[in-house]
Amino acid sequence: MNKMNLEIGTPPVDEDAIALEGVFEEARIERLSPVFGASITGVDLSRPLTAEQQVWFRNFLTRYKVIAIRDQDIGHEALERFASYFGEPYTHPMAAAVGQTSAVNELRADEKSTAAFGETWHADMTSEESPPTVTMLRLAVLPPHGGGDTLFADTVTAYERLSAPLKAFLGGLTARHNSGIFSEKYGASGNLPEAIHPVIKNHPISGLPTLFVNTRFTKSIVELGQGESRAVLEYLFHYIAETPDFQLRFRWSKDTLLVWDNRSTQHCAIFDYWPHTRVGYRVTLYEPKTA
Template sequence: METAQAQRPTTQDSAASFTVEPQSPTIGAFIHGLDLSQTLDDATIDALRQALVQWKVIFFRDQHISTDEHIAFAQRFGELEVHPLTPADQDQPEILRIAHNKDKRGTENFWHSDVTWRPQPSLGSILRAVKLPDVGGDTLWADMEAAYQGLSDELKERLDGLQAQHSFLKGFGHLIPEEQHEGVLAKHPPQNHPVVRTHPESGHKSLYVNIAFTTHIVDMDPKESKALLKDLMRTASTPEYQVRLRWQPGTIAFWDNRSSQHYAASDYWPHTRVMDRVTVAGEKPF
């Protein structure tokens, strides 16, 4: 696949009939020329996967696909996850519906990486707009590879080999009655992952701690851990590491959960925003 450079904002992929339009120097790109309702050939899927790894999040416009087509597209990239918060009686458990309205404010307005409480956190997620407010409800992504590269050499050396613990209850405990917490922890015990993760496909390093699920750095004084995590988590808020998507009907975003974090702006209340997410299973971080 021809690499899209900042000075060449739109490039034609050599292996498949789509173009890549970067939205920043390192993160975010629109993919043009594909119809995701169709079955794409293996070469196109491989090229999309390369674009995902390079740009961390890829966007598609005018994709008015069905739920079945959404799931089928995601399955081309691997096994799909079922989120614990998906209703047990849902016909298509691969779909996680994220819906907010006047009675339920958006709560995803903080920087996070999905399901890092799993032993094998997700490869990435594919989010489809179902119903949008007239204005607002944008999503932002942060390049955590760039965030790592922006650290001092001294801090990089300090982080080498450190592990941090991630907990399901930190992010979702408020949604579950306290008397059920023990059972939830038995089913989803806290997991330790590297503070600096190596991408399994690119080999690039990225910061892998997030506000939603990371509780502390293993074997570190609690005060020191808290201060260090605060500094590391703050890096996602750096505008130079970010890209912002304004949703439109038919928009789809596919992000690499191994090298990015995201933030759903909750500025549209009391209006309605409904999104469907399908998540591709990943591997144990190293």
């Protein structure tokens, strides 16, 4: 089996395609759920990866959608280097307001926080014409009594499990996404991105259809009347948020680097640890690199 057969244009889902032999001899993979998600131990991101290892990681991500790379006590430079294997760093349009000063963005919540970043179900910045493709987050400080888990939903499986008539109906629709959340939450004004995306969007690498609407950015369905749009979106938002069968709850460990495919998943951060501190370092990428 060719280890690289998940790259652009081929369907992803053969486990042999991400065999570790000859690429990472010391590594071990464990599933995070039967549906999606995997963790890997025994790799070291403090050093550059070979071209073959980079392709392997991209395939691993496409296949599992959320990957946890354990025990990465790495600095920002190594984080940025690993991130560069997945795309170009994305700068948030509200960079200053969300505390971003470089490609690596500190995510911090502590006793002074009234909210944490990403507390509603969303994919990152779908209000962009080309939304981020991959996001990675390394947690450096964990709350002492647990908490601060992150929920994920697999939006390929969410689509797959809809009935055929609903799939056919949604297949012809597009939706408006905007960044209103930033004016509401951060008082932002000016040119915030907005975009129209198909409600069912094919993943650019796997080709698989995904359910591409989210509570944070999706405002209406272009082809429907206002009431119809509201009802359909309401149903889809609830369906994604309330179907545990295609969700996982990720429990962090210190120095885990979590990478998610922003095109085939949604996530929701849980802020249950106040007044304790949780600190992470985050890099967001756009424009997939091909091998």
